[in-house]
Amino acid sequence: MTLIAVLAGDGIGPEVTAEARRILEAVRPGLDYQEAPVGGAGYLASGHPLPEATLDLAKRSDAVLFGAIGDPRFEKLERALRPEAALLSLRSELGLFANIRPATIFPALASESTLKPEVVDGLDIVIVRELTGDVYFGEKGQRTNAAGLREGHDLMRYDESEIRRIATVGFEMAKRRKGKLCSVDKANVLETSQVWRDVVTSMAADYPDVTLTHMYVDNAAMQMVRAPTQFDVIVTGNLFGDILSDQASMCAGSIGMLPSASLRAWSGDTGMYEPIHGSAPDIAGQGKANPCAAILSAAMLVRHSLDDEASAQRIEAAVAAALDTGARTADLGGNLSTREMGDVVMRAL
Amino acid sequence: MTLIAVLAGDGIGPEVTAEARRILEAVRPGLDYQEAPVGGAGYLASGHPLPEATLDLAKRSDAVLFGAIGDPRFEKLERALRPEAALLSLRSELGLFANIRPATIFPALASESTLKPEVVDGLDIVIVRELTGDVYFGEKGQRTNAAGLREGHDLMRYDESEIRRIATVGFEMAKRRKGKLCSVDKANVLETSQVWRDVVTSMAADYPDVTLTHMYVDNAAMQMVRAPTQFDVIVTGNLFGDILSDQASMCAGSIGMLPSASLRAWSGDTGMYEPIHGSAPDIAGQGKANPCAAILSAAMLVRHSLDDEASAQRIEAAVAAALDTGARTADLGGNLSTREMGDVVMRAL
Ligand SMILES: CC(C)[C@H](C(=O)O)[C@@H](O)C(=O)O
Numbered sequence: 081m082t083l084i085a086v087l088a089g090d091g092i093g094p095e096v097t098a099e100a101r102r103i104l105e106a107v108r109p110g111l112d113y114q115e116a117p118v119g120g121a122g123y124l125a126s127g128h129p130l131p132e133a134t135l136d137l138a139k140r141s142d143a144v145l146f147g148a149i150g151d152p153r154f155e156k157l158e159r160a161l162r163p164e165a166a167l168l169s170l171r172s173e174l175g176l177f178a179n180i181r182p183a184t185i186f187p188a189l190a191s192e193s194t195l196k197p198e199v200v201d202g203l204d205i206v207i208v209r210e211l212t213g214d215v216y217f218g219e220k221g222q223r224t225n226a227a228g229l230r231e232g233h234d235l236m237r238y239d240e241s242e243i244r245r246i247a248t249v250g251f252e253m254a255k256r257r258k259g260k261l262c263s264v265d266k267a268n269v270l271e272t273s274q275v276w277r278d279v280v281t282s283m284a285a286d287y288p289d290v291t292l293t294h295m296y297v298d299n300a301a302m303q304m305v306r307a308p309t310q311f312d313v314i315v316t317g318n319l320f321g322d323i324l325s326d327q328a329s330m331c332a333g334s335i336g337m338l339p340s341a342s343l344r345a346w347s348g349d350t351g352m353y354e355p356i357h358g359s360a361p362d363i364a365g366q367g368k369a370n371p372c373a374a375i376l377s378a379a380m381l382v383r384h385s386l387d388d389e390a391s392a393q394r395i396e397a398a399v400a401a402a403l404d405t406g407a408r409t410a411d412l413g414g415n416l417s418t419r420e421m422g423d424v425v426m427r428a429l
Numbered sequence: 430m431t432l433i434a435v436l437a438g439d440g441i442g443p444e445v446t447a448e449a450r451r452i453l454e455a456v457r458p459g460l461d462y463q464e465a466p467v468g469g470a471g472y473l474a475s476g477h478p479l480p481e482a483t484l485d486l487a488k489r490s491d492a493v494l495f496g497a498i499g500d501p502r503f504e505k506l507e508r509a510l511r512p513e514a515a516l517l518s519l520r521s522e523l524g525l526f527a528n529i530r531p532a533t534i535f536p537a538l539a540s541e542s543t544l545k546p547e548v549v550d551g552l553d554i555v556i557v558r559e560l561t562g563d564v565y566f567g568e569k570g571q572r573t574n575a576a577g578l579r580e581g582h583d584l585m586r587y588d589e590s591e592i593r594r595i596a597t598v599g600f601e602m603a604k605r606r607k608g609k610l611c612s613v614d615k616a617n618v619l620e621t622s623q624v625w626r627d628v629v630t631s632m633a634a635d636y637p638d639v640t641l642t643h644m645y646v647d648n649a650a651m652q653m654v655r656a657p658t659q660f661d662v663i664v665t666g667n668l669f670g671d672i673l674s675d676q677a678s679m680c681a682g683s684i685g686m687l688p689s690a691s692l693r694a695w696s697g698d699t700g701m702y703e704p705i706h707g708s709a710p711d712i713a714g715q716g717k718a719n720p721c722a723a724i725l726s727a728a729m730l731v732r733h734s735l736d737d738e739a740s741a742q743r744i745e746a747a748v749a750a751a752l753d754t755g756a757r758t759a760d761l762g763g764n765l766s767t768r769e770m771g772d773v774v775m776r777a778l
């Protein structure tokens with residue numbers, strides 16, 4: 081029995097996840113679903129953003145369908161109890177080291193980007209972000225230093241094996257796409273980046289069909305505004321990937337449309353799938369949220385964890401077809417509810 | 430005698446700096462100028478990107494007019510000998526902890542940005558970036574770890590006094606402008622950022638006329654694409670500032686137009702002034718580069734190190750007037766040479 085853990089989370093998480101699940105049930109009947117609270121909902125249910133039972137369920141599952149987390153009520157708690165902590169723990173506990181974030185423009189939404197149409201025409205980037213290392217997980221803390229001053233510190237670090245496994249995902253992804261891999265670092269300043277660059281460079285010979293380039297992160301942030309279509313696949317560390325993937329998604333225009341996958345293997349293994357948008361507390365419970373990002377995350381689930389490319393493409397095509405009919409939720413200037421948008425995608429399947 | 434150190438550097442550095450100096454001589458006659466090599470030029474002259482005599486000159490000077498550094502011939506040298514090392518050393522040796530980077534659109538160039546005109550209309554941001562701390566200057570190195578793997582590490586850190594002095598610049602800047610200060614960090618993950626946020630927050634009471642907000646760096650990178658005009662002054666650390674300021678400059682459209690200042694005091698003290706563009710080796714020596722960023726850097730020099738706001742505004746108005754006449758270098762689709770563009774600004778003075 082294939083088990084899908086449904087961690088809908090906070091805010092609009094439950095609403096959009098419900099639509100994603102509905103589509104998944106239609107495309108791949110017979111999967112087993114189990115729900116568990118996470119984030120603010122986890123904290124409310126049992127005093128911790130990632131209750132033990134939720135983590136257990138995620139570990140036992142074949143894939144995690146994740147909604148969104150974040151709740152302003154819990155922002156002042158200590159870091160370990162805030163909703164976001166659940167996300168970081170899930171990533172590291174499940175070993176989900178590879179975050180895959182496509183930034184694509186559906187033709188029907190070409191005018192949504194704040195970038196000029198000719199600048200984003202054909203935009204189709206995948207950002208491969210390392211997700212279980214870097215300054216996120218290095219030793220961190222606060223202390224009173226020798227001068228008696230309060231000081232905060234976080235250690236940035238990567239070793240060659242961590243770099244090699246994420247770069248492998250980048251190369252493999254590029255091989256299946258346009259064959260262009262851009263590795264982003266800050267090797268002119270950081271030793272971590274120097275090791276990163278050396279390791280990635282040393283792997284290029286194994287991928288003769290992939291053209292590898294390197295870019296400093298500041299330049300990458302600039303190029304993403306100047307000429308984003310120059311990119312095919314970008315591979316980078318946890319921190320730079322956090323920044324660049326959010327930036328790229330905004331170039332694509334509509335944050336309500338973009339899915340993500342967090343993986344530990346290219347396919348056939350447990351992964352976590354979530355829309356890149358947040359919990360949007362301001363519109364939670366109103367049935368206004370765009371379910372497309374969650375639905376497209378379900379497509380990634382089917383592709384990677386269930387190894388079923390055909391069904392993944394079927395879902396993606398249904399979303400594109402739904403948009404082509406003019407169906408739009410409020411974020412895209414339309415007036416369909418979350419459920420109604422789900423209905424249109426369902427009919428398009 | 431007021432001494433200006435002219436460190437023209439590599440590539441197009443000398444060409445654009447010559448025009449900046451010419452304008453400076455016209456606006457503020459009687460300053461003393463001394464030139465010295467830096468970057469690749471420093472390495473060629475004496476085997477080090479920051480020759481001792483150059484550093485001495487900079488230290489003795491009232492202000493440093495800096496061109497650009499970077500030369501592909503020296504990219505493979507060890508880090509300490511690469512052109513960029515000169516920049517990092519100058520910043521730390523002179524204690525230039527505050528990097529001021531305006532991102533503004535001249536009305537005549539409103540259509541140059543890749544963002545839609547309505548998105549950048551009225552764009553006028555100043556990024557205040559900390560420049561002598563953070564992961565740039567923390568302990569760094571490579572080692573073979575316990576598992577026998579090569580590993581790189583860089584320590585991110587800030588203490589409260591470093592944060593307070595840069596935040597002061599941010600608050601003072603906001604007070605003189607629209608009164609909005611956005612502090613950018615990653616406090617949901619980093620302890621360094623948590624201290625940053627606490628210190629900045631604790632200062633807000635001293636600036637009742639400034640509205641302080643906080644934003645995570647990933648969201649800031651997104652908002653800079655989504656709605657950049659929401660920002661007035663942004664204050665942030667060295668690494669996030671590196672990324673966001675490059676991104677912001679590209680939102681402004683023409684990297685050939687944007688100046689910067691690196692300061693250790695708000696005014697009346699030594700500072701370093703440089704265009705944000707690089708050395709552009711591909712067009713070096715051809716007299717094609719846009720001198721406006723260098724000229725506007727001279728305006729910042731006059732404003733901050735010479736405490737002469739009137740002359741600064743005179744230079745800035747001359748650049749705007751030159752653009753209004755339709756004068757354009759190649760980067761803006763025109764055919765004026767560097768020198769000719771300088772001539773037009775000169776006449777507009
Ligand atoms: C919520 C936060 C900890 C997280 C991150 O920084 O990784 C988020 O920004 C993301 O990108 O998933």
Ligand SMILES: CC(C)[C@H](C(=O)O)[C@@H](O)C(=O)O
Pocket residue numbers: 268269298513516517671
């Ligand atoms: C050249 C490099 C070391 C430098 C930096 O990262 O600070 C540059 O990108 C800048 O912003 O001035």
